[in-house]
Amino acid sequence: MPSRCRSSEGPPPVPYEPDDDHFREYHVTPRYLAGSGGTGDAGFEPVAHWPHHYPDDGPCQLLVTSPDHRIRIGWFGDDYDLWKITAAEDAVSTPRWVATFNQNMPPEIVAGFTRALADDWSEGNDDFLRPTSPHWSESVRSPATSDWTLSTPDRSTVELTAPDELAGLALDRSFSAPSEEPWVLWAGPPGWGTRAEATFTARTPTHLIAASAAALADPAPVVRTRGMINRRIEHLVRLAPVAPETASAPRAPTPLDVRRTAVSAALRRASRGQGSACANAARIRTTTAQTGYAAPEQTAAVLPCFS
Template sequence: MSTLPDPSRHEEVLVSPMYLAGSNGTGDAGFAPVAHWPHHYLDDGPCQLLVTSPDQRIRIGWFGDDFELWRITAGEEAVAAPRWTATFNHVTPAEIVAGLTTALAQDYAESDPYEGNGRFLADPSVYWTDSLQPLLDAGWRRGAAKYGTVEITAPDGQSGVLIDNRLSGWDDETVTFWAGPQGWGTRAEAVFTARTPSHLIAATAAAMASSAPVIRERHMIHREMEPLVTLAPVGPAAAPRVPHAPTPLDVRRTAVTEAVRRATHAPRTAADLRMMAAQSRTTSSAQKRSSALAPGAAAQPPAVSSARQHSR
């Protein structure tokens, strides 16, 4: 038996349905909608990266080594207790997290921080369908559930959501999305507390219902998941490839590049322009004197100033 590594393990493939694709080991897609928000790198703590809205009322935490990989909260003030909390475990595809972070970015852009408002703090609807309508539209069906609960299941039976209205506390976890068989490496879970706005849960549901495949390397697909998913090669004959979202490091590099570009093209002050003109005249005079002293100077073309060369 050959001990050489199998290169096909790192071959990129398109995986569908998305909710069974698992994590690719990074949070890039989930952070992409809020790439312009402040990033706080906390390498020494369990939360390795914290992305916040500019006023810090929305907090998106990445816990790289924990079972609950994502913890997202929102509060009336930066130092206030969270009004609601959403958690996503280590198996949940970051593309599903992006459904929530995209909605949060839009809500914040439309809010007034000085008024302390924002749709991301709205009260949830009393109608459960307002949270799960994208799933119903995609053909997910309501199953037989206990009194006080609502359960919706995907047509393939491999994903679903449970709403438990029997819990009465504001901080109780009342909405649970799941996908895949039970198991540490196979079951994706997303959990929302009772006061989570319905439209944010619906945004997550829409991502769950999406038919768009996602890109993974073959070794990222758990063995138990292989019979449950469809894999297609990434290539000219395959569906258009979805570009990778920028990583937090990419965002920082882009910011530095943009700052250098702005500095390079910034308007010159009057003092700068006078200094450039003086340098141009000095360079031109020196070139003329050098030409006059050199043998055969009369046959040489006239010197051109550095300012004119720069203008060309």
Template sequence: MSALSDPSRYEEVLVSPMYLAGSNGAGDAGFAPVAHWPHHYLNDGPCQLLVTSPDQRIRIGWFGDDFELWRITAAEEAVDAPRWTATFNHVTPAEIVAGLTTALAQDYAASDPYENSGRFLADPSGYWTDALQPLLDAGWRREPAMHGTVNVRAPDGQAGVLIRHPRWGDETVTFWAGPRGWGTRAEAVFTARTPSHLIAATAAVMAGSAPVVRERHMVHREVEHLVTLTPVAPTAAPPVPRAPTPLDVRRTAVAEAVRRAARAPRTAADLRVMAAQSRTTSSTQKRSPVPASAAAARPAAVPSARRHSR
């Protein structure tokens, strides 16, 4: 049997750690937090789907055929150049993207629609730990790095974050997971002015321990030995109702006939018959002898004193 024809390839499994699960080929999880925002389908361009905030200051683009699968931006005005940009490549699990889109949806909901403001436009913190605190709390550790950079790595060594000083370029925060390679390494890049709390929201998802569901073939063969795959237990099918037998049908019909008869109104003839039956039963009970048990229970007659005196 060839690998392509193996039915187990399409078996659903739970993949842990989640950051090594790869993409499932759809962006549903990443778009779910903003499902209520306007959707623009651009099938003729590289960006196939564009989801925007109602005022179009936040834009979430899906580039289905590109290496950079996601491109997310925010601007002070819809027509302004982006204040910051976040990109996620084609290997990045959409669940990680959802960490960012969830935070954006919350920020936009709390913003003033009449002012060009919002927490999603806040200046980043001067402390790199504010952006990566969820990872540090989960046991990720800072490792030695070149001057002007910060390198944080997961306990299993298979994921990390690299922070570059802004003067080295605009791509200042890079999340990565998996071995180097086009189909094995997930990458997310945040530009210099990305608010720290949005990076932290993405980091919180990477730090999580919950597995994600994938079909077995979606996990790259060079990553399989680095993850734990647990088959998803199939959902028990509801019991199939048994077809009624002829005896069941007859019993049901009889029971229904009895119920109808009990609920049917009594006619005058019925009432006369019931009264006659009642009188007959009553007279029979009056003529019936006393039961032996009742007779035995009666006290014995006591002889009179006059008889004893003779």
């Protein structure tokens, strides 16, 4: 079986030239074809105030947990499945469900899931553990996906497909165990470098899946440099140059600037010693026009990423 981990081999890095279009920033639509951008800041922004842990061993480079440790959000900066998110009845129980997002999934879409998850936890209603039906439910729809087409390609499959047929949500109703992954949210043409994919095990609450689908269908663009767009799908996206900032007098760093610097330093520490050039993907960078993600101080305790 071929390894699913990213290879450290590849074409040599492109030398940085400020005026090179490779490094110029663009607003990208549809957002689900923008790729990950090599960062996770947008996905972590909704839980920036939760405890952060930096495991010394293993592929997990950053683990964010709810204060009661029932929810775990892992970032695997060198792996094919970049994100692994779980929820359990208590801190030591087996996860009730697992969600994974691969290396092509934009973190802005992961943020739809983590934001809904954080809202559930903060409201104290445990909706993130709510039992779900194994059957298709209209609860996975949202206003953002109201124009998606519902179809049943066969007796066991139900699909929602975007108008451009480049994104969709599918449920395989033939699953037989809670640990199976009947739900798949996808975007882009098939291929290792082009298909963004998220999978959800059978007990994942449908409102969390719906939140991910809504974030994927959001028409708002995301920001990427030209070089971050896979060449095989460049013809499928629309690019609008990001207007350059107006030159102004130097200013003193704001508290947000200070926090961003701290986050970058923390994630460099997390990726140090991984022995792979692609560990640098854990560096934090603001990828949207919104306020960037800022992590709290590292906690003293270091937890195992996932049991």
